[in-house]
Amino acid sequence: MVYRRTHQVVKRLAARRSAILAAARDAAADGGMAAVQIAPVAIRANVAAGTVYRYFPSKADLISELIADVSRDELAAIRRAADAAPGPSSALAAAVTTVAVHVLSQRKLAWGILAEPVDVDVTASRLASRREISGEIGARIEAAVRAGHLPAQDTALAATALLGALHESLVGPLAPDNLDDPAKLRDAVQTVTLLALRAVGVMDARARGLVVQAVLPAKALVGA
Amino acid sequence: MVYRRTHQVVKRLAARRSAILAAARDAAADGGMAAVQIAPVAIRANVAAGTVYRYFPSKADLISELIADVSRDELAAIRRAADAAPGPSSALAAAVTTVAVHVLSQRKLAWGILAEPVDVDVTASRLASRREISGEIGARIEAAVRAGHLPAQDTALAATALLGALHESLVGPLAPDNLDDPAKLRDAVQTVTLLALRAVGVMDARARGLVVQAVLPAKALVGA
């Protein structure tokens, strides 16, 4: 008596899993990681609390997958933006701008993914998330160095520092709070991108040019 | 029947308060904020758990004071280093180097103060701490701008970004882990200081010179 799962059932199971993850993501986007509690998430996903545990072994696993999920999207967006740029320096500028725009348009989610206190241990997935993003930025810096546009440097450290600068200045507790105004938001993105490019050794004048170019395509994302 | 507190008693009370704070600081330096729990801290301070509550209304208050304390020391160190420098640019370099050296020499404590998840709400004191330090760095940037050494810019945002870069690259989860080696440590300090100076607009060649000068006096601190 073999009970195979019907295709229909398989689909429903997958849909539920997605629904739970989506509910968690919504909760995080709304109220930060603190709002990602089993019972509320279950309600959002239209399931019972116990059901969550049929899909995720623990809250830590749920949040870890959430982090991985968001991170994957972020990485894809960075790659897309950078690959569309005409050269290594532009690619770096585009990557940085993309990160800036993304974190700004989902500040609570970004803060939750990156640094908000959580009651379970998610250091591993946070670490992985950072590694991925930082690695990508590092690769873009490296490419620019190889192209002779930047001085030789420790690209991994530089990438990490850039991300720290972006995060702290845009979603950290000292971030300006009037970034809902699109103009202010664009200013902030430009400012930090400029800072970042100069940090890795782009000359001021050239950096300003790159920033202007990078912000153009990224502006479309701001609306999303 | 007026019962005045004897000088001796006043002194003992103050000593206990300090002892509790010191115990909390030790605990944080040892095992991060997670180790700052009432019962263990009380033991370290040689008092009972209940006694802690005669000095601090809640755990949140205890940790808030701890953060303020560390922050005060940090700010003093930054000012001392910057004021001893010969000019605005050197002062900025000295300030940045000081922060770098400090966080590196007490990484767990720094991480706890800055970003480690805590089960109570300490956002207010963390915010205040960041404001103070960032304000000081911002003032140094501003001075350098006024002296004509740096391009005009949003100094508050720049200061915040610099601190984010330092923290993320030196004590964040992606920080290099072999920084116990003094040589590697010095390299890391130099690298991030260079990054920071270039970020605010110091030209590469000049930044390298400033870094070398700034690291000399700061090296003494590494031993401490």
Add this chain to the structure above:
DNA sequence: TGAAGAACTGAACACCTATTCATGCGATCT
């Protein structure tokens, strides 16, 4: 010295939310 009040103690309490599990329901296959 002794009465009265402060300071201290630490075991018991309270609270909160992740996790479990006995029960019911619905889906699969003969």
Add this chain to the structure above:
DNA sequence: AGATCGCATGAATAGGTGTTCAGTTCTTCA
């Protein structure tokens, strides 16, 4: 249809730590 198994339910449980408080010890002052 009916037998059987997996999935879903949600109320009850568990565990850990901040906080309280009745009792004890220490300090002050007449």
